[in-house]
Amino acid sequence: MILPMARAMRPKTFSDLHGHQEIVTALKSILVPTLKHQTFLFSGPKGIGKTTFARLIGQTLLCPNRSENNDPCGSCDICQAIQNGQYSDFLEIDAASKTKVEDVRDLVSSSFSAPLQGAYKVYLFDEAHMLSTHSFNALLKAFEEPPAHVIYILATTDRHKILPTVRSRCLSFTLKPPCDADLEAYLLSICAAQSINYDIAIIKALVQNSDQSYRDLLNLTQHALVLGQGALQGELLQNVFSAISNTLWDRLWTAVVASDLKNIQDCVRKSLQQVGPEQFTKQLLLSLAENHILSVEDRAILYISLSEIPRLMSAHPDPSVLVEMQLVVATLTLAEKKNENLS
Secondary structure (H helix, E strand, O other), rough: OOOHHHOOOOOOOOHOOOHHHHHHHHHHHHHHOOOOOOOEEEEEEOOOHHHHHHHHHHHHHHOOOOOOOOOOOOOOOHHHOOOOOOOOEEEEEEEEOOHHHHHHHHHHHOOOOEEEEEEEEEEEEHHHHOOOOOHHHHHHHHOOOOOOOOOEEEEEHHHOOOOOOHHHOOOOEEEOOOOOHHHHHHHHHHHOOOOOOHHHHHHHHHHOOOOOOOHHHHHHHHHHHHHOOOOEOOOOHHHHHHOOHHHHHHHHHHHHOOHHHHHHHHHHHHHOOOOOHHHHHHHHHHHHHOOOOHHHHHHHHHHHHOOOOHHHOOOOOHHHHHHHHHHHHHHHHHHHHHHHHOO
């Protein structure tokens, strides 16, 4: 069976994580050499590592082969069982399906029994904000005085829906979403490690469509690799993921530098055959920020002019015409400035 890419590439040790290094450092100091806290709350957007952190907590406490820097080995039977959701003392509870207070009371009651295999029992409540107020109250007593062998972990995309009295008893960590540069670097590292041929325009398009989520990025990449027959390049992927080729961008910016309005219009029209006006504008501003054909001053002038496009779009009957007009106006502004400097 072929595993989904997001699952197959889930970090198995703290060293495999991308970003969140301050949280890693803090957790290691809390977990080893002696456990200093037993209730944790991880919050943040979807797909950036909340459940992964919970599993790594379990691995750190239970792995018999920790490294000198207290990283779990990630490959022993215990680490692999936790990663695969098959370790008896690491229980993942889907809070959305365990909203009844009776369910939570039963779980709390079972937590007082001794672990079956290791030194600790770890309870992970995923999407914890879905628990009812009565369920949170049932957890409250256990959070105040947890048995010495129990770890409670809450993971949520909506921290403010966690009962304040429960939040106050947890060690809280808020995971920040990665920026586009982080996601791009991550995807490029995967391509290098797995010898995947790619077009940088496709890489950027996947990042832009990932909704700032590592998991979504990996799922999109897996779909793209299927369509691209093992590569992240080709006209089909450009069309599917609304990616404008680097060749077209280079041609556009060269035309802007030369104030070649006919060529600019041709580039814009070809681009708008591939993507909608809104997506083109987003990629246009991103390409402008990254290209180094223009001077810093010229890029600033263009950016000021082009950044008006999103505001004007809703009022214009044909946004594609507006994009073309605005870029032409911006180019004429640059040309006028150059003539003034020469005179």
